[in-house]
Amino acid sequence: MSKSARNRAQRTQKNVLTKREVPWGSIAFFTVIGLVAVVAIGWAFVQSRPASAAIEGLIEKDGLGQEHTSGTVRYETTPPMGGDHDPAWQNCDARVYDSRLRNENAVHSLEHGAVWITYQPGLAAAQVDKLGGKVKNTDYTMMSPYPGQDSPIILTAWGKQLKLQDASDPRVDVFLRSFVKGPQTLEPGAACSGAKDTP
Known part of the structure; x- marks a missing residue:
C-alpha cells in the first residue's frame, strides 16, 4: 500500500x-x-381545585364593575362580592384585622385573587381563632369583623360568596382551595401587599 x-x-x-x-x-x-x-x-x-358547583350554598354573581373610584360605592351585597373599588387594595397577605375594613379597598383585593373572611362581632372567640389560624397560614387571604352581615361567617371571593354558621364547617377549606388566586381572579399575579395596611 x-x-x-x-x-x-x-x-x-x-x-x-x-x-x-x-x-x-x-x-x-x-x-x-x-x-x-x-x-x-x-x-x-x-x-x-373543586368545581364551584360542588360547594353547597355557594352564591355567584357575574357582571360586576371593576372601575377605580375615590368615593364610596353602594354595593348590592353585604359584604360586597366585587364591583367598582378604590385604587388602593387592602393588604391581604394572610392578614387578620380586628376592626372593619373599608369595602372599597377590600374589593380591590378580591380583584387580585384574595379571599375575604368576615364574621359578626360577638362571634365566639374560639371560632374567631380557628378562622384566624387558617388565614395566617394562607397567603391572599384577609379576615375582619363585619357589623350587620346576615350570617355569623361569610367567605367572599370576586363574584363568589359562602355563608356559614360555624368555623369548623369543611366548606371553609374547600372555598379557600377553590378561590384563593382561583379562576375568578381578574388580575392574576397582582400584589396582595404593599398598599393599605390599616382598616
Missing part, C-alpha cells in the same frame, strides 16, 4: 473513532418523561 493510501486509511479510521453521534434515543426518552411530568402536574393542580 502506498504511503498516501495509508494516510487516507488512517484519517478515515481516526474520523470514525472521533465522530460524535447525536444521542437521539436519550433526547426522545427525556422529552417524553418531561411531557408526562408536565401533564401530571397540570392534572393534579386542576383536581386540587
